[in-house]
Amino acid sequence: MSKAKFNLKVYSERCKDCGICFEFCPKNNLQPSKDGSPEMIDPEACTGCKLCEYLCPDFAIQVYKDEEGKKEQKETTE
Numbered sequence: 563m564s565k566a567k568f569n570l571k572v573y574s575e576r577c578k579d580c581g582i583c584f585e586f587c588p589k590n591n592l593q594p595s596k597d598g599s600p601e602m603i604d605p606e607a608c609t610g611c612k613l614c615e616y617l618c619p620d621f622a623i624q625v626y627k628d629e630e631g632k633k634e635q636k637e638t639t640e
Contacts, residue, residue, distance in 0.1 A: 567628040568608040574599045576622035583614035583623060 570592075579598035591608055595601040602608060605628060615623045 565606065566610060567605045568602075568610040568625055569605050569628045570600065570602050570614075571624040571626065572599045572601070573622045573624075576620045577618075578620055578622075580619065582617050582619065586613045586617050588613065 572595075574597055577599040579594070583600045584592050584594070588611060589607050589609060591603050592600045592614060593603055600614065600623065608625070610625060610627070612625045615625045
């Protein structure tokens with residue numbers, strides 16, 4: 563059984579580039595994108611803890627399981 567992959571949805575219109583998400587990511591897996599909002603470095607390294615989502619004061623981040631990766635895994639096991 564492989565580890566679940568996670569991804570981010572960032573609402574850049576809400577993000578104020580405060581940097582809280584970068585500071586609290588336990589895997590240091592977030593970096594600023596060109597516009598300053600967070601982007602994930604490696605989806606496989608994300609633990610899905612959602613600290614970035616919970617601590618974002620502007621509700622600009624949503625962490626979700628990568629369903630596409632799940633579909634690929636299901637197809638290969640069938």
